Amino acid sequence: MPWWSMAVLVFGLNFALxxxxxxxxxxxxxxxxxxxxxxxxxxxGIREVGYTSDAYPGPGLxxxxxxxxxxxxxxxxxxxLTVQDVAVLIPAHNEAEVIAESLAAITELIPMWNVHVVSDxxxxxxxxxxxSAGAKVYQTAHNLGKAGALQDAIARFRLVERFPVVMLLDxxxxxxxxxxxxxxxxxDDPEVVAVAGxxxxxxxxxxxxxxxxxxxxxxxxxxxxxxxLKFGQTWRRFNATHxxxxxxSLYRTDVLPHIDMNPPGLVIEDFNMTFxxxxxxxxxxxxxxxxxxxxxxxxTFHDYVKQTRRWALGFWQTVRRHRLRANLFSAMLLLLLxxxxxxxxxxxxxxxxxxxxxxxxxxxxxxxxxxxGTVYTLTAAHMKLSAIFFGVVLPxxxxxxxxxxxxxxxSMLLFAGFFPVMRxxxxxxxxxxxxxxxxxxxxxxWKSPARQLSPVPLExxxxxxxxxxxxxxxxxxxxxxxxxxxxxxxxLVSGRLVGDGSDASR
Numbered sequence: 489m490p491w492w493s494m495a496v497l498v499f500g501l502n503f504a505l506x507x508x509x510x511x512x513x514x515x516x517x518x519x520x521x522x523x524x525x526x527x528x529x530x531x532x533g534i535r536e537v538g539y540t541s542d543a544y545p546g547p548g549l550x551x552x553x554x555x556x557x558x559x560x561x562x563x564x565x566x567x568x569l570t571v572q573d574v575a576v577l578i579p580a581h582n583e584a585e586v587i588a589e590s591l592a593a594i595t596e597l598i599p600m601w602n603v604h605v606v607s608d609x610x611x612x613x614x615x616x617x618x619x620s621a622g623a624k625v626y627q628t629a630h631n632l633g634k635a636g637a638l639q640d641a642i643a644r645f646r647l648v649e650r651f652p653v654v655m656l657l658d659x660x661x662x663x664x665x666x667x668x669x670x671x672x673x674x675x676d677d678p679e680v681v682a683v684a685g686x687x688x689x690x691x692x693x694x695x696x697x698x699x700x701x702x703x704x705x706x707x708x709x710x711x712x713x714x715x716x717l718k719f720g721q722t723w724r725r726f727n728a729t730h731x732x733x734x735x736x737s738l739y740r741t742d743v744l745p746h747i748d749m750n751p752p753g754l755v756i757e758d759f760n761m762t763f764x765x766x767x768x769x770x771x772x773x774x775x776x777x778x779x780x781x782x783x784x785x786x787x788t789f790h791d792y793v794k795q796t797r798r799w800a801l802g803f804w805q806t807v808r809r810h811r812l813r814a815n816l817f818s819a820m821l822l823l824l825l826x827x828x829x830x831x832x833x834x835x836x837x838x839x840x841x842x843x844x845x846x847x848x849x850x851x852x853x854x855x856x857x858x859x860x861g862t863v864y865t866l867t868a869a870h871m872k873l874s875a876i877f878f879g880v881v882l883p884x885x886x887x888x889x890x891x892x893x894x895x896x897x898x899s900m901l902l903f904a905g906f907f908p909v910m911r912x913x914x915x916x917x918x919x920x921x922x923x924x925x926x927x928x929x930x931x932x933x934w935k936s937p938a939r940q941l942s943p944v945p946l947e948x949x950x951x952x953x954x955x956x957x958x959x960x961x962x963x964x965x966x967x968x969x970x971x972x973x974x975x976x977x978x979x980l981v982s983g984r985l986v987g988d989g990s991d992a993s994r
Contacts, residue, residue: 509723571598576657577604580618590662626644684774699788746764767815
């Protein structure tokens with residue numbers, strides 16, 4: 489097998505296709521900017537009005553001392569969105585270690601009264617931590633699973649009626665400044681119904697050597713996957729991505745009633761929600777490299793295997809649930825599936841081929857061993873060590889060098905020799921999940937990997953104004969079996985009742 493054919497099979501047509509589409513997107517974006525600049529110079533009196541990060545001054549009252557803004561209801565899609573229009577919903581199951589940090593980061597960007605937490609049967613301090621941070625909290629009666637908790641909370645908090653956009657945010661994720669300035673204008677296109685965030689793995693924590701390798705491996709995947717695949721897949725002229733990651737994503741709330749968020753048998757929700765958007769022709773998915781959120785990836789091998797297996801299982805379960813149809817999304821999905829199977833099989837077989845080809849070099853008489861000599865002769869007739877080196881090892885090293893330059897992380901080069909091993913592990917986990925997806929059903933319940941607090945201390949939240957702190961709090965929005973509507977619920981919906989941080993209903 490020539491080395492170039494192996495490189496094509498390993499890195500595949502998806503890489504080439506979406507890389508080309510992404511380049512076209514860059515050229516199209518550049519041409520659009522040049523056209524707008526020319527228009528602005530010709531008509532200097534006309535100014536483009538768009539989203540600015542100053543649309544909301546921060547937690548508390550605005551500079552003029554006005555009341556918190558009322559919820560916007562169901563707006564015209566043509567109207568520009570601001571952070572006032574965004575509800576944040578954080579599902580959490582035993583996330584007391586990290587949820588305060590996540591809440592502190594998001595409330596620097598979003599009004600506190602827009603932030604909601606659903607504790608999915610947590611047995612730790614999650615509810616108390618979220619309450620003390622000032623979020624509105626809903627505790628499920630029992631562990632429903634992430635999708636079930638999201639679905640339940642969206643109904644309990646009436647998010648579809650109260651807000652035009654909802655952010656689904658993982659409890660271990662810190663949203664970076666500039667996220668909404670990059671993401672919200674993408675909804676100016678009325679066909680866009682979801683915006684995928686750009687993930688960056690948290691490296692500001694103490695990591696073992698194995699943890700550094702695992703985090704560097706994920707960082708490499710994110711860098712290439714988002715800059716090449718996701719960027720091309722979400723171009724408005726050629727739109728077909730297979731996932732809107734659930735760590736920090738935005739959805740128009742008016743499409744949520746059309747999405748079956750919690751079908752039985754699925755272990756995760758984000759693949760399914762994305763498939764629903766495309767297969768039901770609800771709209772398009774947008775993506776910006778500037779809409780960044782930082783999440784904690786596993787830093788132990790056990791947690792890494794568990795999470796990767798869960799992701800792979802969720803993907804194949806979703807493929808099982810949704811039939812292929814005569815549309816662009818299904819065509820691109822079929823290409824992805826074929827390539828995923830091919831590259832995974834190659835990476836799984838590579839160690840065996842390498843061992844067969846190297847053995848005679850390590851032991852001169854190996855070629856004469858009974859049985860092995862025949863295997864070696866057949867293998868050597870179709871595969872050479874040089875083909876593996878130029879078709880797999882060298883391209884993989886080139887990717888590592890490119891990522892190290894893009895991420896400005898030269899330390900990633902130290903792990904260059906281990907990344908192919910990680911790809912073999914990923915391939916094994918992905919193939920292992922296929923039969924499981926077709927013969928098992930999941931309940932969606934999850935247990936997060938071990939968490940670490942950031943070593944960088946966070947600034948304390950701004951105190952609530954006296955006008956709001958003095959307001960009488962609502963009774964707690966509790967478990968589904970005990971929820972009782974309160975006469976003051978309309979004040980909660982309008983965003984005028986915030987409370988003093990002591991009650992879970994805020």
